[in-house]
Amino acid sequence: MGQVQHSKPKLLWLQSITCNGNTHSFLNHPDIFSVFSGFEVVHHPVLESEYTFHDLAALKIPCDILILEGSFIEKGLTKNGVEVSKMITHYGNEASHIITAGTCATFGGIFKQKDPEQISGFCFDIEQQTERYEKFASKLISLPGCPIHPRWLAYVLMMLSQGKKIAIDRLHRPVELYGYTVHTGCTRNEYFEWKVDTKGYGLKEGCLFYEQGCQGPYTRGSCNKILWNDTSSKTRIGTPCFGCTEPQYPKDRLFVTRTNMGIPATMPLGIPRRAYLTLTGVVKSFKIKRFSQRLLEYDQ
Amino acid sequence: MNSVDKKALKRESIIQTALQLFSTNGFHKTTIPDIASKLGMSVGNLYNYFSSKDLLAQEIIRYTSEVLGEKIREVNMLDVSAEEKIHKIVEIYFSMAKEKPEMIEYFLRVYLSNREVFSDGCEGMVCVSGFITEIMIFFDDAVSSGELRNQDFFSAFGLFMGYLGGMVFLKGEGVLPKDIAYYIDDISRNIYYALKA
Ligand code: SF4
Numbered sequence: 113m114g115q116v117q118h119s120k121p122k123l124l125w126l127q128s129i130t131c132n133g134n135t136h137s138f139l140n141h142p143d144i145f146s147v148f149s150g151f152e153v154v155h156h157p158v159l160e161s162e163y164t165f166h167d168l169a170a171l172k173i174p175c176d177i178l179i180l181e182g183s184f185i186e187k188g189l190t191k192n193g194v195e196v197s198k199m200i201t202h203y204g205n206e207a208s209h210i211i212t213a214g215t216c217a218t219f220g221g222i223f224k225q226k227d228p229e230q231i232s233g234f235c236f237d238i239e240q241q242t243e244r245y246e247k248f249a250s251k252l253i254s255l256p257g258c259p260i261h262p263r264w265l266a267y268v269l270m271m272l273s274q275g276k277k278i279a280i281d282r283l284h285r286p287v288e289l290y291g292y293t294v295h296t297g298c299t300r301n302e303y304f305e306w307k308v309d310t311k312g313y314g315l316k317e318g319c320l321f322y323e324q325g326c327q328g329p330y331t332r333g334s335c336n337k338i339l340w341n342d343t344s345s346k347t348r349i350g351t352p353c354f355g356c357t358e359p360q361y362p363k364d365r366l367f368v369t370r371t372n373m374g375i376p377a378t379m380p381l382g383i384p385r386r387a388y389l390t391l392t393g394v395v396k397s398f399k400i401k402r403f404s405q406r407l408l409e410y411d412q
Numbered sequence: 413m414n415s416v417d418k419k420a421l422k423r424e425s426i427i428q429t430a431l432q433l434f435s436t437n438g439f440h441k442t443t444i445p446d447i448a449s450k451l452g453m454s455v456g457n458l459y460n461y462f463s464s465k466d467l468l469a470q471e472i473i474r475y476t477s478e479v480l481g482e483k484i485r486e487v488n489m490l491d492v493s494a495e496e497k498i499h500k501i502v503e504i505y506f507s508m509a510k511e512k513p514e515m516i517e518y519f520l521r522v523y524l525s526n527r528e529v530f531s532d533g534c535e536g537m538v539c540v541s542g543f544i545t546e547i548m549i550f551f552d553d554a555v556s557s558g559e560l561r562n563q564d565f566f567s568a569f570g571l572f573m574g575y576l577g578g579m580v581f582l583k584g585e586g587v588l589p590k591d592i593a594y595y596i597d598d599i600s601r602n603i604y605y606a607l608k609a
């Protein structure tokens with residue numbers, strides 16, 4: 113038993129400037145222990161693990177897979193008297209794979225707002241490569257999200273534990289997870305196609321793109337393909353997608369769609385404005401009765 | 413020229429002739445035989461191109477909207493200020509009213525006054541989207557560059573196009589004391605001042 117365990121890759125979960133959101137999100141994975149069982153968890157911020165934080169800060173822990181949570185700052189964040197950036201660099205060098213878990217670790221995220229000059233993601237500052245990129249690029253996997261979807265991290269860990277190659281894009285995001293937009297699979301697609309707006313948050317009918325700020329059509333992520341808690345998603349329940357996986361996250365006024373004279377300021381991913389506007393103009397000219405009706409008459 | 417090109421050319425000449433007749437003699441007074449005889453073709457052959465007068469009428473509005481849209485698209489591509497673009501659009505509209513009055517006349521006197529002809533096939537923006545799309549792009553660019561004030565599309569569109577349509581209507585009624593080109597500068601300035609940020 114002991115011998116088998118030691119042949120497993122050593123997994124180290126290291127936190128920088130973070131709210132713990134990714135740690136907590138992953139605890140919601142129904143099979144978290146089965147996923148972790150493919151690894152030797154040498155350190156984890158909230159689960160019992162082999163080494164303590166003292167060992168971690170003393171740079172004494174072996175590490176094959178490094179999960180990084182939280183935004184990066186070169187100087188000024190110390191734990192146990194040691195600069196966290198120093199720990200990250202040390203374990204980053206040791207590891208054969210680095211997973212930046214969450215938008216903060218990947219692009220800078222919410223914590224970047226505190227000091228945009230000094231705080232960034234580990235290998236990306238929004239979309240720009242940081243000075244660390246060259247050194248760590250070959251082992252880097254980006255998992256943006258605020259927080260990460262538990263099943264996205266599980267997918268990456270399981271692929272790694274089986275020694276499989278993960279296809280990634282320009283920003284090192286697994287294509288299998290981020291090749292889609294959040295709009296893909298949203299139950300409101302018909303309303304989007306026919307440009308029928310929702311009348312309010314939380315309703316079953318209507319699309320949230322026109323008034324409520326939904327960023328689904330230009331946000332990469334599979335929230336509507338791999339559901340949250342295996343049940344639903346923001347847009348399915350009637351809350352706009354905030355674009356939490358995108359490098360520019362967070363934008364302000366998340367519940368408002370920015371428009372120029374009524375024309376959405378951001379087009380769905382890859383759609384030329386002329387094509388979108390032509391289609392919209394035509395589609396809006398028709399009133400489809402089914403889309404003006406409630407799906408369920410609650411008061412009958 | 414191959415037969416496909418020939419057919420397209422013939423189609424276009426039918427559209428242009430019908431456009432002329434509809435806008436000068438009125439939609440209801442113009443018959444398919446009138447159009448055919450003006451073109452020197454048989455009624456039967458004309459029906460090969462357009463199976464009804466209503467369909468022909470719809471095709472004309474689509475055609476004029478494309479022509480106008482294409483011109484505004486060229487303006488949209490220019491690297492000039494919104495103020496200059498407004499001037500160019502007004503110029504285009506008024507020179508069209510002068511050189512091809514039938515196009516604008518058709519829009520004002522046939523399209524807007526015979527809605528029943530267009531209700532099945534040209535609902536809402538369907539047949540005018542070539543033109544509307546370019547106007548939308550013009551507004552979108554001008555607002556995102558900070559030159560024009562952000563507001564509802566139709567309040568801006570109505571001010572711009574209602575004004576131009578109104579002037580062309582006055583021209584058509586013969587009440588404008590001066591040539592329509594005389595008004596281009598002032599009208600462009602008025603539109604710009606009304607819409608600017
Ligand atoms: S609510 Fe958002 S994700 Fe859903 S269809 Fe509308 S735009 Fe797309």
Ligand code: SF4
Nearest residue numbers: 335346353354355356
């Ligand atoms: S729906 Fe949008 S905001 Fe919500 S988790 Fe997915 S990407 Fe983030």
